[in-house]
Amino acid sequence: MLLKRIQPMVFQARRLYVDIMFQVMGRALQAVSEVDETVQNEARALPQGLLFEMMVMPEGPRLIVEHIGDGYFHYHGDSAPRPVDLSIQFKHIAHAFLVLSFQEKTSEAFANDRMLVDGDVSYAVRMTRVLNRLETFILPKLIAERAVKEYPASLHLPEKLISAARIYLKVATNFVETARP
Amino acid sequence: MSHKYYEFFCPVKVIAGKAALEHIPYELTGLAAKRPMIVTDKGVRAAGLLDPVIAACEESGLEIVSIYDDVPPDSSTSVVRDIAGIYRQEKCDAIIAVGGGSAIDTGKAVNILVSEGGDDIARYSGAGILKHPLKPFFVVPTTAGTGSEVTAVAVITDEKKGVKLPFTSSFLLPNAAIIDPRMTLTLPPHITAATAMDAMTHATEAFTCMAKNPLSDAYATAAIKKISQSLLNVMDNPKDTEGRLELAQASTMAGIAFSNSMVGLVHSLGHATGAICHLPHGLCMSLYLPYVLEYNLESIREPLGELLLYLEGPEVYSATPASRRAEATISAIRKLRDQLYKRCQLPRTLKETGKVLENQLDHIAEMALDDGSIMFNPKEVTLEDARAVLRRAWA
Ligand SMILES: [Fe+2]
Numbered sequence: 001m002l003l004k005r006i007q008p009m010v011f012q013a014r015r016l017y018v019d020i021m022f023q024v025m026g027r028a029l030q031a032v033s034e035v036d037e038t039v040q041n042e043a044r045a046l047p048q049g050l051l052f053e054m055m056v057m058p059e060g061p062r063l064i065v066e067h068i069g070d071g072y073f074h075y076h077g078d079s080a081p082r083p084v085d086l087s088i089q090f091k092h093i094a095h096a097f098l099v100l101s102f103q104e105k106t107s108e109a110f111a112n113d114r115m116l117v118d119g120d121v122s123y124a125v126r127m128t129r130v131l132n133r134l135e136t137f138i139l140p141k142l143i144a145e146r147a148v149k150e151y152p153a154s155l156h157l158p159e160k161l162i163s164a165a166r167i168y169l170k171v172a173t174n175f176v177e178t179a180r181p
Numbered sequence: 182m183s184h185k186y187y188e189f190f191c192p193v194k195v196i197a198g199k200a201a202l203e204h205i206p207y208e209l210t211g212l213a214a215k216r217p218m219i220v221t222d223k224g225v226r227a228a229g230l231l232d233p234v235i236a237a238c239e240e241s242g243l244e245i246v247s248i249y250d251d252v253p254p255d256s257s258t259s260v261v262r263d264i265a266g267i268y269r270q271e272k273c274d275a276i277i278a279v280g281g282g283s284a285i286d287t288g289k290a291v292n293i294l295v296s297e298g299g300d301d302i303a304r305y306s307g308a309g310i311l312k313h314p315l316k317p318f319f320v321v322p323t324t325a326g327t328g329s330e331v332t333a334v335a336v337i338t339d340e341k342k343g344v345k346l347p348f349t350s351s352f353l354l355p356n357a358a359i360i361d362p363r364m365t366l367t368l369p370p371h372i373t374a375a376t377a378m379d380a381m382t383h384a385t386e387a388f389t390c391m392a393k394n395p396l397s398d399a400y401a402t403a404a405i406k407k408i409s410q411s412l413l414n415v416m417d418n419p420k421d422t423e424g425r426l427e428l429a430q431a432s433t434m435a436g437i438a439f440s441n442s443m444v445g446l447v448h449s450l451g452h453a454t455g456a457i458c459h460l461p462h463g464l465c466m467s468l469y470l471p472y473v474l475e476y477n478l479e480s481i482r483e484p485l486g487e488l489l490l491y492l493e494g495p496e497v498y499s500a501t502p503a504s505r506r507a508e509a510t511i512s513a514i515r516k517l518r519d520q521l522y523k524r525c526q527l528p529r530t531l532k533e534t535g536k537v538l539e540n541q542l543d544h545i546a547e548m549a550l551d552d553g554s555i556m557f558n559p560k561e562v563t564l565e566d567a568r569a570v571l572r573r574a575w576a
Contacts, residue, residue: 045551111392111443111557113188116308121347122551132561 014097018056021100022063025054025134026075029065032134033073039133040071042126051076052127053084056096086119086127106131187394189441190351193331197360197430202233205277205319206241208357212317214275216246218268220288221279225323226250233363234279234321247271252280256287257338258346261302265294275317278355279364282327282462285320289335289353292318303339303346311350320355323364325428326376326463328383328436330358360433362426370416370525373428375463377412378521380404380432381514382447382466385474387438388488389481390445390557401438406491407431409517416524445558446549447473450570453548458537467518467527468534472574474511476566480559482507489513532576542571 032039048069055062064076064084090096095114098104106128109115117124196204209217217238221231226248235245249264268276268291276295278288293305296315305311320330335348368376384401387393393401411427418424450473451465474485486506490498492513501509521527531537546567549555555562 107391107556107561111390112186113392114186118307118309121553125551125553125556128556129561 015061015093018093018096018100019061022054022061022078025100025131026063026065026077028134028137029073029130030075032137033071036133036137039130042130042133043067043071043073045126046123047085050086050123051080051082051084052123053080053087054090055087056090056093060090060093060096084119086117086123088115088117088124088127090115102135106135185394187392187396187442189394189396191331191354191437191441192351193354194357195331195360195433196357197433198426199362201359201361202237202321202363203240205234205321205359206238206243208319209243209275209317212275212356214317215243216271216273217243217275217277217317217319218247218249218264218271218273219245219277219279220252220264220291221248221250221284222252222254222281223250225280225284228323228367230323230364230367231279233361234277245277246273252284252287254283255338256283256290257340258302259340261287261290261294261337262300264291265300268295275319277319277321279321279323281322281324282329285322285327285329286335286337288318288320288355290337290348292316292353293348302337302348306346306348308347308349310348311352313352315352318355319357319359321359321361321364322429322432324368324372324376325365325425325432326379328380328432328439330355330360331433331436332440334440358433360426360429362422362429365425365429366420366422368419370419371527372463373415373419374412374521374525374527375461375467376432377408377415377428377463378467378470378518378527379463380428380435381408381517382451382470383435383439383444384408384431385470385488385514386444386447387435387442389474389477389484389559390443391559392442392557393484394442397438397442400434401442402488402491404431404435404438405488407434409492409513412517413520413524416521443557444554445473446477446555446560446562446567446570449549449552449555449558449562450545450567450574452552452554453545454531454537456548457541457545458534460534460536464528464534467521468529468531469570469574471511471515471518472570474514475573476570477558477560478507478511485510492517530576531571531574539575542568542575546571 033043046067048067050067051064053062053064062078064080065073066076068074091114095109099106099109225231238245247267249267252260276288276292278285290302292315294302297305322330333349333351333353335353337346339346384404387397388401407427408431411424415421415424415428447466447469450469451462454460454465455462489501489506489510492510518529522529528534546564549567550564
């Protein structure tokens with residue numbers, strides 16, 4: 001009986017969290033691309049106007065960013081102005097939650113068949129590295145080490161990001177703590 | 182590792198061993214196929230490898246309706262369209278691909294067109310586009326290395342756009358892979374060595390990269406054991422049927438392993454080097470394998486150390502302290518490469534290939550970073566890392 005009442009709340013919370021984290025990531029992608037040279041260098045190899053989407057199957061939350069040229073990303077929220085060029089799709093919201101609550105690395109999620117790529121794989125490889133870099137910015141070192149394959153030894157947080165990062169990590173750590181069994 | 186999760190899938194019937202080809206008619210009949218078409222290349226035909234396949238079918242009263250023997254080394258969309266046209270015209274109802282990677286990929290792509298309809302194979306490019314099983318499809322590998330007979334992938338060049346189109350779907354997997362030692366008996370020494378090292382790399386990367394899992398681990402270790410026990414024997418005695426069969430099976434097993442757990446940086450570097458310097462894939466694998474393992478060492482120490490048992494046997498394994506096994510594994514692979522160099526000059530460094538210029542290394546590194554398999558490498562590779570590995574592999 002209790003389970004029946006609690007389950008929907010858990011589902012709802014999870015969905016809400018994934019929704020919020022997509023918004024956080026979308027904004028952070030844009031912000032990081034404005035200040036971080038490593039991200040810019042990765043992004044520069046993408047065609048200008050490339051629309052990147054990360055979404056949950058079948059019709060779940062999504063985030064869309066555009067490479068507007070010269071390594072800069074623009075966050076479009078959850079709707080695309082035209083068909084997307086590259087889509088990373090989680091098979092289930094539970095898998096998106098594992099990744100977005102930093103319990104499973106992005107690359108691990110690929111390796112574990114949690115998500116699919118629709119589009120050019122070489123772009124997906126680049127976006128995975130950008131996401132890894134992003135995760136090291138918006139998370140404290142301890143959690144980031146779990147979320148990315150390697151924590152860069154030479155990471156200097158750009159001043160502009162530090163205050164924003166604090167807000168993000170507050171959201172994230174809260175969720176990780178409560179989410180862990 | 183409570184979050185560990187994996188998937189494993191291999192529905193291919195493996196038909197292996199002595200007189201395996203003679204099972205083709207029975208297996209085709211079991212799928213209600215009566216008019217098979219053979220897809221192959223000129224080299225296979227010239228080597229006389231089609232003869233036993235055709236004889237095996239004719240003896241059972243099964244006529245091979247059509248033979249297309251002009252598959253190029255890098256198959257293209259127009260070749261696929263042409264073959265599909267012949268298939269329809271001749272009212273064929275099954276495909277038998279006989280050959281290496283290119284003939285097999287072509288067979289997979291032709292099967293898409295003749296099953297789904299249309300002339301434009303590019304329409305089906307990508308992942309998960311196919312939703313239905315295709316026509317009966319058999320593969321007879323003539324090299325022991327690629328493992329394409331058990332992978333759900335095909336790559337076809339779109340010559341008009343100058344791009345390589347990937348196709349991924351579990352429906353591309355053949356109904357059966359026929360492993361007959363007669364098909365690899367005449368492989369020249371350097372191809373035997375290079376393709377076996379490709380299989381060795383598939384197994385080693387499958388066992389040490391991020392998507393490793395218990396089922397693919399079992400296939401990977403068994404493949405490594407077979408290759409290390411048989412490769413040098415076959416090099417010294419090319420007509421060793423037993424040894425040839427061992428290598429062919431190892432290749433299929435390594436293929437099952439890596440198609441379920443992916444490969445890593447050796448393949449990223451190898452794909453880039455193949456594209457830029459036109460070196461054969463197996464050669465690149467053999468060349469880069471120890472350097473990449475050294476680069477990954479601290480992330481893969483434990484699994485890499487386990488491989489010593491399959492490379493060198495129980496005596497060496499138990500005599501080596503656990504803390505030294507990973508290094509000993511790399512030494513064993515280097516030793517094998519030295520032996521192959523002695524027997525057929527299979528290059529061990531980029532310089533030894535004589536086909537790579539030192540000023541191409543940066544280009545190779547950049548291209549490798551865009552390769553899909555880099556995603557599954559246990560260590561996150563930066564451009565600087567890739568360059569460093571290439572410099573070590575130079576000489
Ligand atoms: Fe390979």
